[in-house]
Amino acid sequence: MHGANDFARQMDYRKGRYALQLPALQVEGLGYKALLRDSLHAHSLTLESPQLRVVMDKRVPHDSTRQKSLPHNRLSDLGRSVRINKILLRRADIQYAELYAGQEELGTVDFKDLNADIHTVGNDADLSPITLELECSFYGEAPLYLSAQFPINDPGAPFRYNARLEQFPLPRANAILAEAAGFRFKSGMVDELTLNAVANAQQVEGEMRFFYKDLDIQYLDSDSKLVKKILNGVVEGLAFPQENLAGGKHRLGKIHADRDDSRSVFHYLWRSALSGIKSTILLNLVLPEALKHTKVEPEEDGLRH
Template identity: 25%
Template sequence: MADRKPKNRIFWIIAIAIALMLLLLAVLQFKARSYIENFLSQKIPDHIHLTYSQIHVNLISGSVGLTDVGLDFLDEDSNRRKAGMRLDAIDIKGVGYYQALFGNTISVREIQLLRPKGEYYQGGHQVEKDGISASDSAKERTLSIAQLSVVDGEFRIFGKDPDTLVFSMENLNLSLENLKMDKEIVERIIPFAYGDYDLSTGMVYADLGPFEALTLSGTTITNKELQLSNLSLKSKYNKITLSRKLDKEHDYIDLEIPEVVMTNMDFGFNAERFFLNTKSVVLQYPKMEIYRDKLVQDDYEQKKLYSRMLRELPIDLNVSEIKVNDGYISYSELVKSGTVPGEIVFADLGATISNVSNTQESGEKTEIKAVAQLMGEAPIELTWNFDVHKENDAFFVSGVVTNFKSKSINQFLRSNLRTEAEGDVQELYFTVSGDAISSTGDMKMNYEDFRFTVLKKDRMGVNKLLTFVGNIFTNDGSKTDESGYRYGEIYSERDNTKSFFNYLWLNVMDGIVNTLTGDGKKE
């Protein structure tokens, strides 16, 4: 009997201790919930409105959860809604109480944003940064998040007109590891540091201005490899409607690339300048149609050569190699109303572009090597290089065309030059050295039975007089050297309101005319 009393006393001591601990935990749970609710209602600036249906707090697991969350950012002057987000839930897990209470770090194991739908409205005043900046005491703390996850998110940007969609992204899934913010990192342009990340999206839409839009069916980034699926860059209007809306020349474009892959990608900021580095970019099966209505007033804005474009980019770019696999390009021009636009086609296009960079040492050149089938039948090779740091935009181009039947290009010649050609070019070689002002070069051709026909202005018949006179000065290919070649010289001055490819075309045409009508001898 005497032994039973001490045992009962021990039992009750343990029971009371457990009860007190449970009571204390319940009080702390209530206090923690009350503290978080007060913080969310009182510490958030007035121009940020937060709503939620329920809040869950678990001190034992260190978790906090909000459901049916709404977040609105208002313009402080006009009180208009500038941005907003709706989420099914926000789950915060693994909060480190000890480090928060006795240290200088707020650590969290995981934050998950479930099905967020975000919107941003352009125009008007921006939300002032001072309104949401951290206090000095908060800046002294370090925030560490082991993993941030976004699950099935959506995001949209609207223009000055709230009904105008500028950008949208669907099915956004993001996993970001080892996020960190401290008083030094928060002052950077990207106010946090991070480790590994994975990202995937569904459909992406971007408005590129009044005439074009870009879409993607999907995006993934894993282990610094970016993959874009079904990239499409297209004019918003058909050719006829686009021409009616233009007050100066602007190309109709239809570009589709089923797959783009970028490897070893790295990006960020050096000081305040954004940089993008990647080892390789591969474009699989790109198909592009370009159409120009020459009846629309010319665009007299000065055009930059590609070396200058790279040199003056507002970012630091370094791409080791770009590869184009099995591409297709068609370019057509409408020169006279009521006629069929002349078209040039490059099929089976393959290209390698090395050292696409504006950060390399002076003297390191960007090099382009391309092969294709001109008009789908004549092999063509093009080699082109330039030094991005050369202020005069110096470049060198060489090309080879073989087994070309001139009649295949007659549609383009008929529309653009009011001529037709007959005869075959077995070989055509050219080299051009130039800069932003002028260029020189040479050409050699092996051809036979070459003749020009000059058409009437309405292109409905032959101008016999001009055809006769023109062919008097055109060698049919019978007067050649012992190797079967005729030679010509190239000289061209650049029209800086035209593109580089117009410049190259002028050089090739000048070489062809000089070869056909000159003495054909090698200088």
């Protein structure tokens, strides 16, 4: 995307820049009478080959006073009736990018060839929860699966999500990971990463099974609290075990993160995943109580493949 600097200069606070291309939109069973009542009812919406690009300029100050609702809560607060049996995305291409101070290269995360089925999209109190089933190619290299359930009849109720990533080279994600994590992967391969989480508008809890091998990490800030805790308590080389394999005794990570309601739901999901990664690869000595992992044998884990 071009003109990022011009766009940033027009903003008083940090705001994403969006570019959407939608070659085809198919609507079935549209309720014309509902449209006259300023409502939207339809049997299905199908988006064919959409392309979405989002750039977030981290050089622009973040405004923590601007609160953002979770998507299903925003739907409930629309003030008009929405009832769509299913929304289908087919062969979508989504890229999220961040621009950092002192860096010319964008940190990006790519979701290629994305297909998603979203059922029971609406805000009527008698509707079942919204369900999402998604699969894509993460960075165009690794299978990624996500499922989620969002309650509609009780906006304060928790929502649930599960994800699985397979066979992914960790250094590929450094451009988007390093800024938030404070370290970068010099090497490492994901065999399988699965997470199961329950979240509400304040906090997310869950567990992560993160199986990897050949891990090597470089710290980016030697003055950070994390690095000081590691260097004061343990030998640096022991702080990140090089492997966590499903076939033997392994670490079962915890997910725990507080939501910043001035940031997007994607930021919330990202923080939850990052908490599970840290819980798995760091020693308990340097982890807060909420993220201390447990060590389990395969038969104790109840892992299902």
